[in-house]
Amino acid sequence: MKMRKLIAPVLGLSLLLPAAGAFAAEGTTADYNPELKTRAIQFNMGSKMYMVNGKSMSMSIMPVEYMGTTYVPLRYLANNANMKVSYDKATSTTWLDTGIQRYEFWVNSKVYKVDNMRKGMNDMVISRNGHVLVPVRWFADNFEWDLMYDKGMITLTKTY
Template sequence: MKMRKLLAPVLGLSLMLPAAGAFAAEGTSADYNPELQTRAIQFNMDSKMYMVNGMSMMMPMKPVVYMGTTYVPLRYLAANANMKTWYDPMTSTTWLDTGLARYEFWTKGANAKVYKVDNMRKALNDPIISMNGHTLVPVRWFADNFEWNMMYSNGMITLSKTY
Protein backbone atom coordinates (compact mmCIF):
# COMPACT_ATOMS: atom_id res chain seq x y z
CA MET A 1 0.00 0.00 0.00
CA LYS A 2 2.77 2.42 0.91
CA MET A 3 4.44 1.61 -2.38
CA ARG A 4 1.39 2.75 -4.34
CA LYS A 5 1.26 6.09 -2.52
CA LEU A 6 4.92 6.78 -3.36
CA LEU A 7 4.66 5.70 -6.98
CA ALA A 8 2.79 8.76 -8.28
CA PRO A 9 5.10 11.41 -6.75
CA VAL A 10 8.25 9.50 -7.72
CA LEU A 11 7.01 9.08 -11.29
CA GLY A 12 6.05 12.74 -11.49
CA LEU A 13 9.47 13.90 -10.27
CA SER A 14 11.34 11.54 -12.57
CA LEU A 15 9.50 12.94 -15.57
CA MET A 16 10.34 16.51 -14.56
CA LEU A 17 14.08 16.01 -13.96
CA PRO A 18 15.18 15.82 -17.62
CA ALA A 19 13.16 18.95 -18.40
CA ALA A 20 14.70 20.80 -15.46
CA GLY A 21 18.18 19.92 -16.70
CA ALA A 22 17.41 21.20 -20.17
CA PHE A 23 15.88 24.38 -18.76
CA ALA A 24 18.93 25.04 -16.58
CA ALA A 25 21.29 24.58 -19.53
CA GLU A 26 19.31 26.93 -21.78
CA GLY A 27 20.76 30.44 -22.01
CA THR A 28 23.91 29.67 -20.05
CA SER A 29 26.16 30.16 -23.07
CA ALA A 30 26.29 32.48 -26.06
CA ASP A 31 26.20 29.33 -28.20
CA TYR A 32 22.60 28.77 -27.18
CA ASN A 33 21.42 32.36 -27.54
CA PRO A 34 20.13 32.96 -31.09
CA GLU A 35 19.96 36.71 -30.47
CA LEU A 36 23.73 37.11 -30.12
CA GLN A 37 25.50 37.90 -33.37
CA THR A 38 29.15 38.36 -34.24
CA ARG A 39 30.23 41.12 -36.57
CA ALA A 40 33.63 40.82 -38.26
CA ILE A 41 35.31 43.63 -40.20
CA GLN A 42 38.48 42.79 -42.12
CA PHE A 43 40.88 45.23 -43.75
CA ASN A 44 43.70 44.20 -46.06
CA MET A 45 46.64 46.59 -45.82
CA ASP A 46 47.20 46.48 -49.59
CA SER A 47 43.62 47.00 -50.73
CA LYS A 48 40.73 49.46 -50.80
CA MET A 49 38.43 46.47 -50.47
CA TYR A 50 37.34 45.32 -47.04
CA MET A 51 34.96 42.66 -45.78
CA VAL A 52 32.07 42.79 -43.32
CA ASN A 53 30.83 39.34 -42.28
CA GLY A 54 32.20 37.95 -45.53
CA MET A 55 30.66 40.61 -47.81
CA SER A 56 33.10 42.63 -49.92
CA MET A 57 32.89 46.40 -49.72
CA MET A 58 35.00 49.27 -51.04
CA MET A 59 36.41 52.41 -49.48
CA PRO A 60 38.23 55.18 -51.34
CA MET A 61 41.63 54.47 -49.79
CA LYS A 62 43.75 51.69 -48.34
CA PRO A 63 44.52 51.51 -44.63
CA VAL A 64 47.48 53.77 -43.85
CA VAL A 65 50.51 53.24 -41.62
CA TYR A 66 51.65 56.54 -40.11
CA MET A 67 54.51 56.68 -37.59
CA GLY A 68 54.14 52.93 -36.95
CA THR A 69 50.36 53.05 -36.32
CA THR A 70 47.70 51.62 -38.63
CA TYR A 71 44.84 53.95 -39.52
CA VAL A 72 41.49 53.41 -41.22
CA PRO A 73 38.87 56.03 -42.19
CA LEU A 74 36.55 56.48 -39.22
CA ARG A 75 33.47 56.58 -41.44
CA TYR A 76 33.92 52.95 -42.55
CA LEU A 77 34.61 51.64 -39.07
CA ALA A 78 31.64 53.55 -37.64
CA ALA A 79 29.14 52.62 -40.35
CA ASN A 80 29.87 48.93 -39.87
CA ALA A 81 29.69 49.19 -36.08
CA ASN A 82 26.21 50.82 -36.15
CA MET A 83 27.57 54.28 -35.33
CA LYS A 84 27.10 57.61 -37.12
CA THR A 85 29.67 60.19 -38.21
CA TRP A 86 29.55 63.68 -39.62
CA TYR A 87 32.07 66.42 -40.37
CA ASP A 88 32.01 70.19 -39.87
CA PRO A 89 34.42 71.81 -42.38
CA MET A 90 34.18 75.21 -40.64
CA THR A 91 35.84 73.87 -37.47
CA SER A 92 37.59 70.80 -38.94
CA THR A 93 35.64 68.73 -36.44
CA THR A 94 34.53 65.14 -36.92
CA TRP A 95 31.73 63.81 -34.76
CA LEU A 96 31.01 60.21 -33.87
CA ASP A 97 27.73 59.17 -32.27
CA THR A 98 27.73 55.66 -30.81
CA GLY A 99 24.19 55.86 -29.53
CA LEU A 100 25.55 55.94 -25.97
CA ALA A 101 28.15 58.70 -26.25
CA ARG A 102 29.19 61.49 -28.59
CA TYR A 103 32.83 61.81 -29.62
CA GLU A 104 34.48 64.91 -31.07
CA PHE A 105 37.79 64.79 -33.01
CA TRP A 106 40.09 67.36 -34.60
CA THR A 107 42.85 66.73 -37.12
CA LYS A 108 44.87 69.95 -36.86
CA GLY A 109 47.73 70.95 -34.58
CA ALA A 110 47.93 69.95 -30.94
CA ASN A 111 44.20 69.07 -30.94
CA ALA A 112 44.91 66.03 -33.12
CA LYS A 113 46.01 64.16 -29.98
CA VAL A 114 42.93 65.20 -28.00
CA TYR A 115 39.30 64.20 -28.32
CA LYS A 116 36.14 64.71 -26.32
CA VAL A 117 33.59 62.20 -25.12
CA ASP A 118 30.39 63.97 -24.11
CA ASN A 119 32.44 67.17 -23.55
CA MET A 120 35.09 65.47 -21.39
CA ARG A 121 38.60 65.89 -22.84
CA LYS A 122 40.76 62.80 -23.31
CA ALA A 123 44.26 62.29 -24.68
CA LEU A 124 45.35 60.02 -27.49
CA ASN A 125 48.70 58.25 -27.83
CA ASP A 126 48.56 58.63 -31.61
CA PRO A 127 47.02 61.61 -33.41
CA ILE A 128 43.83 61.62 -35.44
CA ILE A 129 44.88 62.37 -39.02
CA SER A 130 43.19 63.71 -42.11
CA MET A 131 44.03 62.39 -45.56
CA ASN A 132 42.27 62.91 -48.89
CA GLY A 133 39.24 64.40 -47.14
CA HIS A 134 38.88 61.53 -44.65
CA THR A 135 39.33 61.45 -40.89
CA LEU A 136 41.52 58.47 -40.01
CA VAL A 137 41.73 56.91 -36.55
CA PRO A 138 44.14 54.35 -35.17
CA VAL A 139 42.54 50.92 -35.54
CA ARG A 140 43.89 49.85 -32.13
CA TRP A 141 42.24 52.90 -30.48
CA PHE A 142 38.90 52.00 -32.06
CA ALA A 143 39.15 48.35 -30.97
CA ASP A 144 40.15 49.21 -27.41
CA ASN A 145 37.64 52.04 -26.96
CA PHE A 146 34.62 50.16 -28.28
CA GLU A 147 35.56 46.70 -26.99
CA TRP A 148 36.22 44.98 -30.31
CA ASN A 149 38.64 42.07 -30.57
CA MET A 150 41.52 42.86 -32.91
CA MET A 151 43.84 40.47 -34.69
CA TYR A 152 46.59 41.24 -37.20
CA SER A 153 47.99 38.53 -39.45
CA ASN A 154 49.82 38.70 -42.79
CA GLY A 155 48.62 42.20 -43.66
CA MET A 156 45.01 41.48 -42.63
CA ILE A 157 43.39 43.36 -39.75
CA THR A 158 40.34 41.64 -38.29
CA LEU A 159 38.01 43.37 -35.85
CA SER A 160 35.24 41.26 -34.31
CA LYS A 161 32.55 41.78 -31.71
CA THR A 162 29.65 39.72 -30.44
CA TYR A 163 26.47 41.68 -29.74
Protein backbone atom coordinates in the same frame (compact mmCIF):
# COMPACT_ATOMS: atom_id res chain seq x y z
CA MET B 1 22.96 -14.92 -8.57
CA LYS B 2 25.55 -13.01 -10.55
CA MET B 3 22.77 -11.28 -12.46
CA ARG B 4 21.22 -9.96 -9.24
CA LYS B 5 24.55 -8.48 -8.11
CA LEU B 6 24.84 -6.51 -11.38
CA ILE B 7 21.28 -5.20 -11.45
CA ALA B 8 21.68 -2.74 -8.55
CA PRO B 9 24.86 -1.01 -9.87
CA VAL B 10 23.57 -0.91 -13.44
CA LEU B 11 20.22 0.46 -12.30
CA GLY B 12 21.96 3.07 -10.13
CA LEU B 13 24.20 4.22 -13.00
CA SER B 14 21.32 4.36 -15.44
CA LEU B 15 19.49 6.73 -13.09
CA LEU B 16 22.55 9.02 -12.88
CA LEU B 17 23.30 9.22 -16.60
CA PRO B 18 20.34 11.43 -17.61
CA ALA B 19 21.20 13.87 -14.80
CA ALA B 20 24.84 13.99 -15.92
CA GLY B 21 23.75 14.65 -19.49
CA ALA B 22 21.43 17.45 -18.39
CA PHE B 23 24.19 18.96 -16.26
CA ALA B 24 26.64 18.90 -19.17
CA ALA B 25 24.05 20.31 -21.55
CA GLU B 26 23.26 23.11 -19.12
CA GLY B 27 26.88 24.31 -19.29
CA THR B 28 26.85 24.44 -23.07
CA THR B 29 23.41 26.00 -23.51
CA ALA B 30 24.26 28.78 -21.07
CA ASP B 31 27.14 29.77 -23.36
CA TYR B 32 24.99 29.68 -26.51
CA ASN B 33 22.48 32.43 -27.12
CA PRO B 34 20.81 32.42 -30.56
CA GLU B 35 19.97 36.12 -30.17
CA LEU B 36 23.64 37.15 -30.06
CA LYS B 37 25.22 38.16 -33.36
CA THR B 38 28.84 38.62 -34.27
CA ARG B 39 29.97 41.37 -36.60
CA ALA B 40 33.34 41.06 -38.31
CA ILE B 41 34.98 43.93 -40.18
CA GLN B 42 38.16 43.16 -42.11
CA PHE B 43 40.54 45.61 -43.73
CA ASN B 44 43.56 44.74 -45.88
CA MET B 45 46.60 46.95 -45.74
CA GLY B 46 47.23 48.39 -49.21
CA SER B 47 43.69 47.70 -50.46
CA LYS B 48 40.52 49.72 -50.90
CA MET B 49 38.47 46.55 -50.48
CA TYR B 50 37.16 45.50 -47.09
CA MET B 51 34.70 42.91 -45.80
CA VAL B 52 31.80 43.02 -43.37
CA ASN B 53 30.61 39.59 -42.23
CA GLY B 54 32.14 38.06 -45.35
CA LYS B 55 30.56 40.54 -47.78
CA SER B 56 33.10 42.40 -49.91
CA MET B 57 32.81 46.19 -50.12
CA SER B 58 34.93 49.02 -51.45
CA MET B 59 36.03 52.33 -50.00
CA SER B 60 37.72 55.34 -51.51
CA ILE B 61 40.79 55.15 -49.27
CA MET B 62 42.82 52.32 -47.82
CA PRO B 63 44.15 51.72 -44.30
CA VAL B 64 47.65 53.07 -43.72
CA GLU B 65 50.52 52.63 -41.34
CA TYR B 66 51.94 55.91 -40.08
CA MET B 67 54.75 56.22 -37.54
CA GLY B 68 54.28 52.60 -36.44
CA THR B 69 50.50 52.87 -35.95
CA THR B 70 47.82 51.26 -38.11
CA TYR B 71 45.02 53.61 -39.13
CA VAL B 72 41.65 52.84 -40.67
CA PRO B 73 39.13 55.21 -42.28
CA LEU B 74 36.71 56.25 -39.54
CA ARG B 75 33.65 56.60 -41.78
CA TYR B 76 33.78 53.04 -43.14
CA LEU B 77 34.56 51.57 -39.75
CA ALA B 78 31.86 53.53 -37.93
CA ASN B 79 29.13 52.98 -40.52
CA ASN B 80 29.63 49.23 -40.22
CA ALA B 81 29.75 49.37 -36.42
CA ASN B 82 26.30 51.03 -36.24
CA MET B 83 27.72 54.48 -35.50
CA LYS B 84 27.33 57.78 -37.34
CA VAL B 85 30.06 60.15 -38.48
CA SER B 86 29.69 63.81 -39.36
CA TYR B 87 32.23 66.45 -40.34
CA ASP B 88 32.32 70.23 -40.12
CA LYS B 89 34.73 71.60 -42.72
CA ALA B 90 34.75 75.12 -41.23
CA THR B 91 36.14 73.90 -37.88
CA SER B 92 37.81 70.71 -39.20
CA THR B 93 35.90 68.79 -36.55
CA THR B 94 34.75 65.20 -36.91
CA TRP B 95 31.99 63.80 -34.70
CA LEU B 96 31.33 60.15 -33.99
CA ASP B 97 27.91 59.37 -32.55
CA THR B 98 27.63 55.92 -30.98
CA GLY B 99 23.99 56.34 -29.99
CA ILE B 100 25.10 56.60 -26.36
CA GLN B 101 28.02 59.01 -26.50
CA ARG B 102 29.32 61.65 -28.87
CA TYR B 103 33.03 61.83 -29.70
CA GLU B 104 34.70 64.91 -31.16
CA PHE B 105 38.03 64.69 -33.05
CA TRP B 106 40.48 67.06 -34.69
CA VAL B 107 43.02 66.03 -37.31
CA ASN B 108 46.65 65.90 -36.16
CA SER B 109 45.58 65.92 -32.52
CA LYS B 110 45.87 63.35 -29.74
CA VAL B 111 43.10 65.16 -27.87
CA TYR B 112 39.45 64.32 -28.33
CA LYS B 113 36.24 64.85 -26.41
CA VAL B 114 33.59 62.44 -25.23
CA ASP B 115 30.38 64.29 -24.37
CA ASN B 116 32.47 67.49 -23.91
CA MET B 117 34.99 65.80 -21.59
CA ARG B 118 38.58 66.13 -22.86
CA LYS B 119 40.56 62.92 -23.23
CA GLY B 120 43.83 61.91 -24.80
CA MET B 121 45.00 59.04 -26.98
CA ASN B 122 48.45 57.61 -27.63
CA ASP B 123 48.41 58.40 -31.35
CA MET B 124 46.86 61.29 -33.20
CA VAL B 125 43.95 61.28 -35.61
CA ILE B 126 45.19 61.79 -39.17
CA SER B 127 43.73 62.80 -42.51
CA ARG B 128 44.46 61.39 -45.97
CA ASN B 129 42.80 62.64 -49.18
CA GLY B 130 39.97 64.27 -47.22
CA HIS B 131 39.30 61.22 -45.03
CA VAL B 132 39.73 61.03 -41.28
CA LEU B 133 41.63 57.96 -40.10
CA VAL B 134 41.83 56.75 -36.51
CA PRO B 135 44.22 54.32 -34.84
CA VAL B 136 42.54 50.92 -35.12
CA ARG B 137 43.86 49.90 -31.68
CA TRP B 138 42.21 52.97 -30.11
CA PHE B 139 38.88 52.12 -31.75
CA ALA B 140 39.02 48.48 -30.64
CA ASP B 141 39.93 49.33 -27.06
CA ASN B 142 37.38 52.12 -26.65
CA PHE B 143 34.43 50.33 -28.19
CA GLU B 144 35.26 46.81 -26.93
CA TRP B 145 35.99 45.14 -30.25
CA ASP B 146 38.39 42.23 -30.55
CA LEU B 147 41.32 43.09 -32.80
CA MET B 148 43.57 40.71 -34.71
CA TYR B 149 46.37 41.38 -37.18
CA ASP B 150 47.45 38.65 -39.60
CA LYS B 151 49.77 39.28 -42.57
CA GLY B 152 48.31 42.67 -43.47
CA MET B 153 44.73 41.71 -42.58
CA ILE B 154 43.09 43.72 -39.80
CA THR B 155 40.08 41.97 -38.29
CA LEU B 156 37.73 43.57 -35.80
CA THR B 157 35.00 41.42 -34.26
CA LYS B 158 32.27 42.08 -31.73
CA THR B 159 29.40 40.00 -30.45
CA TYR B 160 26.21 41.88 -29.65
